Amino acid sequence: MNMRIKLTNEPIAHEEMVENCRTKSAGAIVLFLGTVREITGTEQTLFLEYEAFAPLAEKTLIEIAAEATSKWGIQKIEIIHRLGILHPGETSIAVCVSCPHRADAFAACQQIMNKIKEVVPIWKKETSPKGVSNWIHPKN
């Protein structure tokens, strides 16, 4: 399968992902980057720290990618999630897909991101400029 899934402590080289997804049979490549936001509501973030239950996170990402591949006719797909400490503006996740048509590529990226946020065992801790740290565990 034309799939690459990775968890990494290194910065994500998204340009390389785009080139890896380029194929002659695809008419669209969509790249989504999730980046660290400095301000959420009235709260300021100094940095985020991501951790994963890596073996299950990788397995779950593969399942999500495989499901999206068959649903949207994806030609090539790469998903890379960054772990460790990230500062505002840095890329925490990159999803890149190529499909014959753009509607499918956009829809695939959207669905993949929704699924990742719902089920992949990865967590982030926010630290404010005052040094207060909180793990984020959504209530629903």
Add this chain to the structure above:
Amino acid sequence: MIKISVVFFAGARDIVGQNRLEMQIPALTSIADLRAILIEKFPKLESLATRAAFAVNEILVLTDTLLVENDDVAFLPAVSGG
């Protein structure tokens, strides 16, 4: 009694105070029972535990799953990746 191991992540690890607990539990304990045992041991874990998912030996399981000797349980609080 059977011996199992439970690994905690993120906010759950902070509450428990350690990454991994070795536990002795009665035979035929389910994941739901284990959750109740953990809440009794660590009352502050309750709100995370009610919304947590559980994996056994790196596979997600339902709460009626029965644990056996040497199972490696992962307590997975609500996720926030992406």
